[in-house]
Amino acid sequence: MLVVMEAHATREQIAQVCAEITAMGYTPHPMPGPTRTAIGITGNSGPVEQAARLLRLPGVSEVIRVTAPYKLVSREFHEADTVVTVGGVPIGGPGVVVIAGPCTVESREQTFAVAHAVRAAGAAILRGGAYKPRTSPYAFQGLGEAGLRILAEAREATGLPVVTEVMDVETLPLVCEYADMLQIGARNMQNYPLLRAVGRSGRPVLLKRGFAATVKDLLLAAEYLLHEGNSQVVLCERGIRTFDDTLRFTLDLGAVPMIRQLSHLPVIVDPSHASGRWEQVQPMARAAIAAGADGLIVEVHDNPAYAVCDGQQSLVPERFAAMMAQLRRVAEAVERSLVG
């Protein structure tokens, strides 16, 4: 449910409506808008009984039933686009943000080489995994805290904020010491204790779509974060499993305009994991921006043949730079521009 206040409603009237919602046993979420305030109601499992109790209060214009199962992430609840700020970089505004870096932090030298290269080419945020969710327990699992330290040093050296994956509740405080943005990977999209803990951390979050998750599942996972009071959430389409195994996954580009319609949260695309092949990255990156994505997350490696992880889908720095030059023109064609 959503209570829409009249344009001239006073602060006291808004407070009175919130108090009434609380008295009814629900949680009010006042959301000031450019012309009027709306107050979302959560905690109700069905239609709010006695909506008339709210309608009769002074300053109330209308009470609307929100039909979507997700509330706080929905456009119905919050009309204006949410802008998520990561170390000063805005995601979800007029600009398109490119996040780039290695799949995983392998060494100081490798991370610094890639970080400087992607910065020079115009990336706005550095990516890199210190904790890696690997399909096989025998595969490289990440450098852990040593990797986090290297990422923090690379941030110092380049000025780029850092996004890195947090895999579990136990390591969350440690990752928070180093990261500007917390990534929740596809495999953890429905790890509800982790979602709640990351929600409570208040840190900007990059929430990747699970490869067997529907758009609704993704939005409901994001709802956990907002429900804990954290609306600094960026959604990421990174490819889903379909019958076609030609590529690693199937990039669901239709999800981009769909999510923008259903939700106020920014949405970015990961063309690297979606395809698993570096040749696909540039065309899919172009298409993502054309489809309205607020950004991209791209894997870059200075020596992909020797990469510990995901070398096949990693761009060499020169190709990344060439792609960036082209993406600037694609962004312009859809009345946007690259940030940075």
Ligand code: PEP
């Ligand atoms: C990653 O971005 O490093 C990653 C593991 O991606 P995903 O969770 O989308 O597979």
Ligand code: MN
């Ligand atoms: Mn990877």
